[in-house]
Amino acid sequence: MNMSEILTTTKALLQGVEVVTILFVVVLIASIPLGFVLTLLSRCRIAPVRWVVNAYIYVVRGTPLMLQLFFIYFGLPYLPVVGKMLVLSGFSSALVGYTLNYAAYFAEIFRGGLLAVDKGQYEAAQVLGFSKAQTIVRIVMPQMIRVALPSVTNESITLVKDTALMYAVAVPEILHYAKVAVSRTANPMAFVVAFVIYLIMNTILQLVFNWLEKKLAY
Amino acid sequence: MNMSEILTTTKALLQGVEVVTILFVVVLIASIPLGFVLTLLSRCRIAPVRWVVNAYIYVVRGTPLMLQLFFIYFGLPYLPVVGKMLVLSGFSSALVGYTLNYAAYFAEIFRGGLLAVDKGQYEAAQVLGFSKAQTIVRIVMPQMIRVALPSVTNESITLVKDTALMYAVAVPEILHYAKVAVSRTANPMAFVVAFVIYLIMNTILQLVFNWLEKKLAY
Amino acid sequence: ACGSNDATQPADAPSTDAPAEDAAPADDAAPAEEEQTPAEDAPSDTVPVEEMTKLVLGLDASFPPMGFTDQDNNIIGVDIDLAKEVCTRLGIEFEAKPIDWATKEMELDTGKIDVIWNGMTVTDERKEAFELSRSYMNNTQVIVVMNDSTIASKADLADKVVAAQTDSSGESVLMADEIYASIKDGAHKQYADYVTALNDLALGRIDAIVMDEVVARYYIEQNAQPMTVLEETLSPEEYAIAAKKGRTDLIEAIDKTLDEMQADGTLDKISLQWFGKEGMILR
Amino acid sequence: MKLIEVTSLKKGFGNLNVLTDVNFEVEKGDVIAVIGPSGAGKSTMLRCLINLEKVDGGTITVEGESFVKDGVYASHEQIKAVTRKMGMVFQNFNLFPHLSVRRNLTIAPTAVFGKSKEESDALCESLLDKVGLRDKIDAMPSTLSGGQKQRVAIARALMLNPDIMLFDEPTSALDPQLTSEVLGVMRALAADHMTMIVVTHEMSFAREVANKILFMCDGMIVESGTPAQVFGQPKDRRTADFFHNILE
Amino acid sequence: MKLIEVTSLKKGFGNLNVLTDVNFEVEKGDVIAVIGPSGAGKSTMLRCLINLEKVDGGTITVEGESFVKDGVYASHEQIKAVTRKMGMVFQNFNLFPHLSVRRNLTIAPTAVFGKSKEESDALCESLLDKVGLRDKIDAMPSTLSGGQKQRVAIARALMLNPDIMLFDEPTSALDPQLTSEVLGVMRALAADHMTMIVVTHEMSFAREVANKILFMCDGMIVESGTPAQVFGQPKDRRTADFFHNILE
Numbered sequence A, B: 001m002n003m004s005e006i007l008t009t010t011k012a013l014l015q016g017v018e019v020v021t022i023l024f025v026v027v028l029i030a031s032i033p034l035g036f037v038l039t040l041l042s043r044c045r046i047a048p049v050r051w052v053v054n055a056y057i058y059v060v061r062g063t064p065l066m067l068q069l070f071f072i073y074f075g076l077p078y079l080p081v082v083g084k085m086l087v088l089s090g091f092s093s094a095l096v097g098y099t100l101n102y103a104a105y106f107a108e109i110f111r112g113g114l115l116a117v118d119k120g121q122y123e124a125a126q127v128l129g130f131s132k133a134q135t136i137v138r139i140v141m142p143q144m145i146r147v148a149l150p151s152v153t154n155e156s157i158t159l160v161k162d163t164a165l166m167y168a169v170a171v172p173e174i175l176h177y178a179k180v181a182v183s184r185t186a187n188p189m190a191f192v193v194a195f196v197i198y199l200i201m202n203t204i205l206q207l208v209f210n211w212l213e214k215k216l217a218y
Numbered sequence C: 001a002c003g004s005n006d007a008t009q010p011a012d013a014p015s016t017d018a019p020a021e022d023a024a025p026a027d028d029a030a031p032a033e034e035e036q037t038p039a040e041d042a043p044s045d046t047v048p049v050e051e052m053t054k055l056v057l058g059l060d061a062s063f064p065p066m067g068f069t070d071q072d073n074n075i076i077g078v079d080i081d082l083a084k085e086v087c088t089r090l091g092i093e094f095e096a097k098p099i100d101w102a103t104k105e106m107e108l109d110t111g112k113i114d115v116i117w118n119g120m121t122v123t124d125e126r127k128e129a130f131e132l133s134r135s136y137m138n139n140t141q142v143i144v145v146m147n148d149s150t151i152a153s154k155a156d157l158a159d160k161v162v163a164a165q166t167d168s169s170g171e172s173v174l175m176a177d178e179i180y181a182s183i184k185d186g187a188h189k190q191y192a193d194y195v196t197a198l199n200d201l202a203l204g205r206i207d208a209i210v211m212d213e214v215v216a217r218y219y220i221e222q223n224a225q226p227m228t229v230l231e232e233t234l235s236p237e238e239y240a241i242a243a244k245k246g247r248t249d250l251i252e253a254i255d256k257t258l259d260e261m262q263a264d265g266t267l268d269k270i271s272l273q274w275f276g277k278e279g280m281i282l283r
Numbered sequence D, E: 001m002k003l004i005e006v007t008s009l010k011k012g013f014g015n016l017n018v019l020t021d022v023n024f025e026v027e028k029g030d031v032i033a034v035i036g037p038s039g040a041g042k043s044t045m046l047r048c049l050i051n052l053e054k055v056d057g058g059t060i061t062v063e064g065e066s067f068v069k070d071g072v073y074a075s076h077e078q079i080k081a082v083t084r085k086m087g088m089v090f091q092n093f094n095l096f097p098h099l100s101v102r103r104n105l106t107i108a109p110t111a112v113f114g115k116s117k118e119e120s121d122a123l124c125e126s127l128l129d130k131v132g133l134r135d136k137i138d139a140m141p142s143t144l145s146g147g148q149k150q151r152v153a154i155a156r157a158l159m160l161n162p163d164i165m166l167f168d169e170p171t172s173a174l175d176p177q178l179t180s181e182v183l184g185v186m187r188a189l190a191a192d193h194m195t196m197i198v199v200t201h202e203m204s205f206a207r208e209v210a211n212k213i214l215f216m217c218d219g220m221i222v223e224s225g226t227p228a229q230v231f232g233q234p235k236d237r238r239t240a241d242f243f244h245n246i247l248e
């Protein structure tokens, strides 16, 4: 395979980068707060709320994302009554599915992060007159985020790679374009290009998170 | 879809459970020690060794497992000279690929676990006459494993779900049989069955690891 | 290319300029749909063909030359050219949607695509599951081996590793053949796609592949592979277009338009373009 | 009117009765040292006072207002209003590690009580002057020594202008040299007539600075009085034993 | 022959010269208390003695054998042979948390030095008797109090039958009551004529138990002598300042 063919292949694969990037950004922005809400709900005083949230986290983490995407994309429209309103496009399904999936993972990460916040911090805040909500927002969250950040980085890197599953709901992404290029050219060069693209994306991601980690250090 | 069809589907899918289980067990047994070796090498005094190991971990974690499997299965035979000896069966490729991939993840987990072992433990061991190797095996590893176990559990659950990628190198597994069943029956029930099978496998896994965690607690 | 076709119709091109006469069989309001349980089947509010503004065609976009992706990620191929022409004549928009082949039933069922049109072989199960068009192409399942292979006939497959694509007609034909019992391990090797299988054939992991003749020849020619298609074939078969069960109006409209294209020589034009000769596509 | 009145306070954890019957009074300007063996319930008593633990019974009255009366708690607002009169300094400082010294001091006044930034900053600077840490105003807690951390914690509690300061072993996480810095600040507070209740193992501090000693044992205050009385002529055998045991 | 001789010991971390010129001798049976302000280099000196830090210069001789001579280290085996004569007890105990008390004591003799299980178990039991913790033989370290942990740590060091015991602030992580347990064990060791070097903030212990005081400041031993001399008539101004500063 010569240089110009590699360039052509790369150009074709780069078409997948846009959709991957959008998915990545939207899912991260949506699932991190959602995950934190789940974390708080999983420590809620009302037992049934805790059960539901924990069951949710348990099921989502125990089953493949691809099947979850299938249910959202193909399964939801079959629901009685509301089904009609739930006919989502492939990309919307992916957004919803990845967000719900990653929120469960982030919830677990944040749960661990909360454990790292000393009991004394809550007590000091209470004694200084902070309400529960103020304590969470002003004192607990900033400390928890710092502890959780390395795991969030890890999960984000996984998300970049997981975007390849989007094709299950008919959204062509990098790996799909690589596959069709391989099947056209009968030459695995496109996979090498995909490999490099993923590596570059993850490198950028890691640099961003390292910078963030340094900024949040105290 | 009636009960008997569900049973038939389930039986078909269970064919995939065996290969998944074997892969899971072998990969876990092989990649955990390999990961620990990588952890030790990544703190080696010889700088080039550290670089190579860190680069390895970096590349493996930054690229999709599916592409790595492709390289082992399709790419290795194209290597000059040794290529001819490296024509692995799909299942062997999967074993090698998953092991190399998960070893990198375990290496990162153990690296974190080592940080949790207090410096004082090394000093106490040295003062009591332990050699470096004895310190690692007798003092550091048992403590590190306890800290790392929750992350190892997480990674193992991911491994169960990742087995679905085996089909990329032509090894039929649960999700593959589910797809076949869906296209045969034109009914997505098989995906529901697959969902449940994954959930059950991961539940068993989690119970085993919880038991282990309790046993290793001190 | 595949020459094993009988009934090579003369390419008379009457070319009645009026593309679609739109005979509008308005009585086909598809009452057949009601026989499915309505509660479970919420997304089945299908639009009758004359109200359709767009035809969404689902395909596994890596099946050259029937439907595949070019270097700029445009979807092209025999089926695409056919479908585009049909849509033009029906006066509706056309969209090709690449899908995961394993999800084609669900895509169709949930109305996310209107047709599967991707060199899909007619089988009894598919006749049951879908609304199928009349076949528009003949195809044969052939045996592909390396040039230097010792396999020269179907009988030579005994004790050899034989592969087929999962859920393909090649697979079902192979499994139905009497030779199946004697191949190595008494079972074939399954692949997600042809390219993987052909790659493994080149590497020597497998000895033979049973696959669609159309694809095999195209692949060998395009990529100058040292592979051969054996003379002896398995069963002949046909390609058809699938729509969701009950959508007889859509299938009838497509069938009718294809008949017109046959009559005015359009099919031959497309055949010439992709296969280098006329008559490959015929009704 | 007494500043604090505590009567028949009871508190248990599960089957363990930690406080069986605690009674005492605090006058304005009192510096009270609470001493006693480990596990006696000193910390628990202090934590009940400021509502970090819920009592099982008894009454706590601060400046005439009770937030718990015979074991029955008042409304949330009432509790907040009463406990706000007290500031607390913890053994482990509990500074907010993600905030600078300045923000540690000003976050409660500004974010919780709506004081202006200027007012809070001015108060912050004058209190840091008082504890001798004006130059550390922009430092992060992790860069401070233990003694410095504890002095910041004291300043932080003072920001809310409490009438009473509670200290739970404020120096026991410090080594002797750093201890003296913190005790110095506490002495200065006592000299300013701040009312203080100090759980402490520093007998020298108790003896020199406190005007009243409470000796706790087995969930009760078994002896109380001036330092001279309690140290000099302990009436209770347990008090005598305690002094005998600790190495001085 | 002196048990330990240290001459012109030098040690720095980067640009910081922690030990500038340390010289002292230890006779058999000596109980030496090393005191001095924080940062003086006490811990560093002790750690150099047992090869937890590499010195930059100087000589350390134990029972006539040097493992470092004028800053040049002997062979690995030689170092091991010499340092084996010393046991060390850390401020933070450093028990192995994953092993029971018994295994904490016996792991080094059995796994490292190849002693038999029976012999080690017998020694383990008698040493636990000595520190008063025979009943905790099967407990895990996490279930022990600080004072108990430190006593186990002392017993663990004694398992290897050292000629000299080094202690780095063995009680500073303990509160006063627990401290007395540990000091009790150390007193008993001294009474048994164990040679000991103890870095400590417990002036009372230094005064009562040690027969020799080393006062360290700025990386040197600025004053040494009997407790009476050093506490009573300090010659160096820094010593006097130190005693003045710490609250007693």
Ligand SMILES: Nc1ncnc2c1ncn2[C@@H]1O[C@H](COP(=O)(O)OP(=O)(O)OP(=O)(O)O)[C@@H](O)[C@H]1O
Pocket: D013, D016, D018, D036, D037, D038, D039, D040, D041, D042, D043, D044, D045
């Ligand atoms: N949250 C809790 N749950 C259960 N038991 C507790 C709790 N807090 C304290 N205790 C128990 O209550 C008793 C008294 O504890 P407290 O901390 O008040 O004692 P203290 O006098 O402060 O002792 P110290 O001098 O060691 O700090 C102890 O036996 C302790 O174990």
Ligand SMILES: Nc1ncnc2c1ncn2[C@@H]1O[C@H](COP(=O)(O)OP(=O)(O)OP(=O)(O)O)[C@@H](O)[C@H]1O
Pocket: E013, E016, E018, E036, E037, E038, E039, E040, E041, E042, E043, E044, E045
């Ligand atoms: N590993 C190290 N790297 C850099 N500096 C160090 C290191 N260990 C100790 N120091 C520095 O060496 C100096 C002496 O430390 P050392 O711990 O020996 O003092 P010390 O007399 O034991 O004090 P303390 O009473 O606080 O324990 C201090 O300034 C300390 O910061």
Ligand SMILES: [Mg+2]
Pocket: D042, D043, D044, D169
């Ligand atoms: Mg306490």
Ligand SMILES: [Mg+2]
Pocket: E042, E043, E044, E169
């Ligand atoms: Mg020290």
